[in-house]
Amino acid sequence: MSTPLGEFELIRRCFMRHREPRPGIALGSGDDCALLAPQPGMQLAVSSDMLVEGRHFLSTVDPARLGHKALAVNLSDLAASGARPLAFTLALALPRAEADWLDALAEGLYALADAHDCALVGGDTTAGPLNLCITVFGEVPSGAALLRSGARAGDELWISHAPGRGIGDARLALEVFRGTLALPGDAFERVRAAMELPQPRVALGIALRGVASAAIDVSDGLLGDLRHVLALSGVGARIDADALPCSPELAVQPLALRRLCQLAGGDDYELLFTAPAARHAEVLAAARAGGCAAARIGRIEAEPGVRIEDRDGRAVPVDFASFDHFKSA
Amino acid sequence: MSTPLGEFELIRRCFMRHREPRPGIALGSGDDCALLAPQPGMQLAVSSDMLVEGRHFLSTVDPARLGHKALAVNLSDLAASGARPLAFTLALALPRAEADWLDALAEGLYALADAHDCALVGGDTTAGPLNLCITVFGEVPSGAALLRSGARAGDELWISHAPGRGIGDARLALEVFRGTLALPGDAFERVRAAMELPQPRVALGIALRGVASAAIDVSDGLLGDLRHVLALSGVGARIDADALPCSPELAVQPLALRRLCQLAGGDDYELLFTAPAARHAEVLAAARAGGCAAARIGRIEAEPGVRIEDRDGRAVPVDFASFDHFKSA
Structure with a gap:
């Protein structure tokens, strides 16, 4: 049996574990803003990804896996920049606030967050079609970030x-x-x-x-x-x-x-x-x-x-479209 | 007549104005992550707010006003922390990518962003029920942020x-x-x-x-x-x-x-x-x-x-509930 939760009860129950200050985070969740304090000489890498039911995951997905994946796809952007995870915010639209489902979502989310020492520092919850939007923050030494623009002939x-x-x-x-x-x-x-x-x-x-x-x-x-x-x-x-x-x-x-x-x-x-x-x-x-x-x-x-x-030097036809959220079948 | 756009066309057309580096922003949109570089002695204030159609705005809203409001409610969190706006990310789920509607949304968004010198540095677009999730970043001198916890008797x-x-x-x-x-x-x-x-x-x-x-x-x-x-x-x-x-x-x-x-x-x-x-x-x-x-x-x-x-010292009954997304009528 799943219990319906109120908004603030939901936040307190599921999403308030990382409240203590830690290196790089002067203030975690619970105020109007979190306060991040990157070390001197570090830049803050920032990325946002949104997951929508029926588009990025099926309605039947295990909520723990959904929690994992919502954070994983964001951490993957930090990885592609060579940044070390620091913190993230979670904005969550939910049709219903069911305790069991949310507990499982939080488990999957926190397991991956803790594995990468990445603190949940804020966010938003609201009623609406199921949608998870995470913004991640990572630290990278100034000038050391991996960019898309650096490939050179011969690489x-x-x-x-x-x-x-x-x-x-x-x-x-x-x-x-x-x-x-x-x-x-x-x-x-x-x-x-x-x-x-x-x-x-x-x-x-x-x-x-x-x-x-x-x-x-x-x-x-x-x-x-x-x-x-x-x-x-x-x-x-x-x-x-x-x-x-x-x-x-x-x-x-x-x-x-x-x-x-x-x-x-x-x-x-x-x-x-x-x-x-x-x-x-x-x-x-x-x-x-x-x-x-x-x-x-x-x-x-x-x-x-x-x-x-292919391995024999024969051309492989390139007729694959890249995924486009507004054009793919 | 509104033209349907593809995902990358949509981003290029509507959401790529703030690409140049500026103070505090080493890298804007277009890579896996944006790179923020707060000034020495500054902390980065961070907040996320999500707006859902039918919950936070009506389906008939002027898209320019929607763009304004989506950013305004986030800037308001920076204001409540005493932070100066620096940048934001926008994650956008859209039922359809209609050029006219998106152009208007972008106008309202950028007008407010430019008024506060706040750069759009990244985000995500996807198909889905209409949902705007913005995460804002502001700078505040270390230790100077306004917190919820500082009120004292007599204030x-x-x-x-x-x-x-x-x-x-x-x-x-x-x-x-x-x-x-x-x-x-x-x-x-x-x-x-x-x-x-x-x-x-x-x-x-x-x-x-x-x-x-x-x-x-x-x-x-x-x-x-x-x-x-x-x-x-x-x-x-x-x-x-x-x-x-x-x-x-x-x-x-x-x-x-x-x-x-x-x-x-x-x-x-x-x-x-x-x-x-x-x-x-x-x-x-x-x-x-x-x-x-x-x-x-x-x-x-x-x-x-x-x-x-009231002004005559009579007690005013306090039977108003605060807004709760999962409980209010």
Whole structure:
């Protein structure tokens, strides 16, 4: 049985754990504003992401996983900037304030927040269609942030991944939910975890400071996000499609589906980054330090555009659209 | 005719004006994170507010006014902390991306942002039920922020207001929209402007640094918001109900409605603050510096609770609930 809560009761019950001052946070939640105090020489990295029911998650999602994911996609932006998480705000629109559901949401949220030492310092709750908007704050030494604009011709192109896993699994899980294919139960649970429990590559992003020349996190699909880097850096890229890391579940799918999931799947929250070839070993060391793996999947070229080849050097057709919230089917 | 826009086209067209670095902002929108660089000795004040269609605004609202209000309610939190606006992020869920509507929204948003020198540095857009979530960032000298916890017995209690106007007009306008009363057209337009175009008291908040002992902005209703200050300060208050500033439109309403609108109306975005009686003249000077007026409406007492009296010393019944998004009718 779930108990309906009032607004202030809801906040007190579920979202007031991080009230004590801590380094970098002079005042947490409970006043009109939180007060952040970055260390001298540090800049504050800021990003906002909004998750909408039916668009970013299904109404049936486990609320603990939803809490995890809402914060994870924001931490992923900090990771792509090489910033260390400091704090976040949560604005939450809810159709009903049900205690059990909110307790579970808070559990998933705080578990990830505590794992990254990131304090909830404020926000808002209101009645409305289910919507979670998180704004995260991280610290990065002045001038050390990883930007999208630093890729140079000759750089190697990399993607992070979990050891033994790849990219594209979140999209594969989405296709199962859509009913376009079926997977055995345990295989489904593994790709579903990629969709519902993405692991933001925060430690990798920090380890890549001074090593990577550009970085972005893959949220809308590898090709679409790569194009942002290429446009801001004024370069092009060549990708070896068969070098893209691949899970066992995705590896056995038809080639066209595999390519779609890997190149345009979205919702991966891995870091796509570039680094000078001379930094190859440092990149691999950064991935180890970051508790993940990194695959070299291509290189940056002066010529604009993206060229994709398979391992035999044959062109792979690039007819995947990047995810667009107002145009995708 | 309104043109449907794609996600990235929408962002480029409507929300990319503030891209150049400026003092305090090392990197604006367009990367994974914005980079804020507060001046040495400054803390960063942070607040998030979410506006939901049908809850915080009507579906028929002028989009320019909606853009204004979405930012205004957030700037009001900075004002209540005594912080100077620096930047904000906007996360926007939209049923459809219609160019005309978005252009108007952006106009209202940027007009207020530019008036307060506050840059849009990032955010998110997605399809979904109409929802605007803004997170604002302001600078305040370390230790100078106005908090809710500083009210002391003997302090005077103040409310800001526009010269010649009062508090409660936003609620009066809401009652007209609800059909519980009617107002002549020009009177309606004036109270409607209070509801749709609140003026955040940013300059007053800054002028009150070192003068006010506690402050909060009135969003949920004067009594409800006052109780937050009293609870965190460990004190009580006595209010002179007839000292509450009142517009001509509200003054002619039945007394019970006037009291309801003024004491529990909500959506006022005026500053409710306390200051030692010895600072009386400085408060009035701060109001002048802030381009508004301030009315002394009572005093802080050691005894917990709120006592409300009229000008003849008769008790005014306190049976107004503060606004609660999950409980109010």
